[in-house]
Amino acid sequence: MTEHAKTAPSNHTSLTQRLRSFDLRRHTYLLSVVFFLILCGINIALQPSFLQPGVMVSNLSTFLPLILVSIGQTYVILASDIDLSVGSIVSLVNVATVSIIEGMGGTGGAIALGLTTGLGLGIAAGLFNGLCVALLRFQPIVTTFATGIIFAGLALWILPQAGKQVPATVWQTYGGSILGVQTVIWVLTLAVIFALVLARTRFHHALLATGGQMQSAFQTGLHVLRVRITAYALSGLFSALAALCLVGETASGDPLLGTGYTLSSISAVVLGGTALSGGIGGFIGSVFGAMILGLIDNVIFFARLPFEYQGLVQGLIVLLALAGGVFVSRR
Amino acid sequence: MTILRARNIRKRFGGVVALEQGDLALGAGEVHVLIGSNGCGKSTLCKIIGGSVAPDGGSLELSSEPVRFRTPHAAAAAGIGVFYQELSLIPQLTVAENIFLGREPRTAYGLVDRKRLRSDAETAIRPFGAVVGQGFGPDVLVSDLSADQRQIVEILKVLSENSRIVIFDEATASLDSKQVAVFFDLIRSLKAEDHAIIFISHRMDEVFAIGDRVTVMRNGRTVVSVAIAETTQDEIVAHMVGGAYIAAADRKEAPAPLTGTAVLAARNLVGRKLADVSFSLQRGEILGLGGLHGQGQSDLLRSLFGAESLAGGSVFLDGKPLLLRKPSDAIANGIAYISGDRSRYGVLPIRSIFENLVIGLVSKQRPVGLNYGALVKRIAPVAERLKLKFPSFAAPVSDLSGGNQQKVVIGRWLAVAPAVLLLDDPTKGIDLQTKHDLYVILRELCAEGVSIILYSSEDKELLGNADRILVFNGGRIVRELEGERMGEFELYQAAYAAS
Ligand SMILES: Nc1ncnc2c1ncn2[C@@H]1O[C@H](COP(=O)(O)OP(=O)(O)O)[C@@H](O)[C@H]1O
């Protein structure tokens, strides 16, 4: 009885407190959700078939690689660093995986080896970035720009021209379904669950702290070096995952495949409300940011805009979304 | 029983000697006061003990075992917790997240238990519940907190580590008396549990209220260590200031009358951190602002530059009222501002030395058709006078040492010949030679009729350069020191005894 009398009011205050303490700065992704919904509405108006399951899955599989790269980029940006090499990692992993699978005869073992090597390669590339930036204290922008050139060069060395084939099972599995659920949905779901779990770890707190105020994080006793390197490794891992999705999607290798992903992923992260200065934001916004960029492409396509205006409109929409974010965070 | 012993610790930052001989012997269950004037090396010694700064020499012993902490993590693992003077908080995180950062409670699955994080934080906050003020709670972002609330979070953070040795580096600087009382209760219970505490404060009443032993530092050296019961306030201050000790009478000064010949006069200024500040600045004078850190000195300077808004009062320049809404108002009237925080307020790091020097001139010229030859002619003598060591005018400022960067910032204002120069701790982190060069330049400027207001976090710099010193406390001028009465002892008395 007394127990109840004690807890009831405290529950009540904690609810009102929680409502009062609801702070947009802790939920910076909300704006990207709103913008995403608006774009969905426009898309439905322009393309009534948008809501059909087949169209949705096809949209999703188009957006998926950028979503994955953007999730990875989020961790690096949260630590107040940046990764300009993600596009090149996508290319490198893509050609390496395809080359291994074809070179080893396209057997089941070859496929397994190709996929795991691809993932390992992505993580290794990320670790290399992280070591250069955190341990050797190189400037993140310049370093990852340079390593990006190296990774792109490696990709061209492995496969000078687009080509090679992976066995049909690969793209059939990717385009099909596993246990009655589309493979792309599996990939997205697993990636999101992974990121959700990661967001509940001590590592994630340390990541936000490192990006928020590195000196304080260090003085608090956090392993700032380890945190930054891990963030780059995660970026490499997610870029590699994106590359594998692209293998499934295109069924072939292309050394220039990843080029556009670097800047798009940064745009997606920023659209999703993560601050480039670090410490604020999270992967959910980046997922929506990536889908926003994809939907903008859709809308422009279905609006049948003349080709010459497409870039202009695309840029303006991105600017509008960013301006909204700035407006909210300044309040 | 001595549980921590520091012997002969040395540390230099570039050309600055922060610690020459740091010695300390800390006993278990003891509150050990570390005291000394601003810039004497207390914080550096604490950071070395806490593992966040690597010493150049000397030794540390923990329970008679030699130790060497390479990171704060290693020191924390050995049972040392530090309240950092400049705080170690993450503004983007909440109070609860900050208190338990790196030590968040976890569920059986190894994930952060947010419910417990919150309830643990509530428990930790409880002792301060009645005195913490509005807008405080586990879910509030630290960036939204006031200065005293942040200090309380830092206190809770270090207490929650439950370390054997706890260092409080000026933990009470922004706390009011009720908050200090709660804090002292917590320290007493730590002491009862046989924890050892290093306590840094400038407030003498606190030192005598909580301390068991006091170690006095002066100019990077440990001078003496005695039991609190066997010493007096005057004796401590005498050790702090060394030979400068004179048993001067503790007299209250009447504020100097505002004269008509003043270049700059301020009357009853009220601001966010200023309460009823009045003074006048004579032509060719260096007026020093003294007192503890953050008592409104920087705020006054920034307000006079139009960078912070005033809630009341008036400023007169050459007898005429002046409206200071933004820095360009001040600049247009010949008022210049230089901060020691160069990266935030001073240089344009990636731009060339030339661009950094002429920026003040350019903004006065017509917007197009810069005459480069004329500009170089104007700034070449400035660079010479500053004894600026630089490869070429085209080199980026970031290539220069900190001291030379600061010279560039000053040179920028010399080029436009200001009437009033506001210096906000201008020599922070600058080597001795450059400091000396700057002092000489300040004197030359005064001789030419420039009037200077100088705030310095180092007492010696004020005493060595200012003609008069206004001592601040809580946003007010509590004392004016001048002539014979302007010694290290009087400055210390005025700044610390008054608080
Ligand atoms: N990171 C740093 N870089 C350059 N100089 C420093 C640094 N930290 C401290 N100093 C200098 O070392 C001296 C001692 O500083 P500090 O230990 O903070 O003194 P205190 O805490 O006693 O006021 C001062 O002259 C200060 O300017």
Ligand SMILES: [Mg+2]
């Ligand atoms: Mg200090």
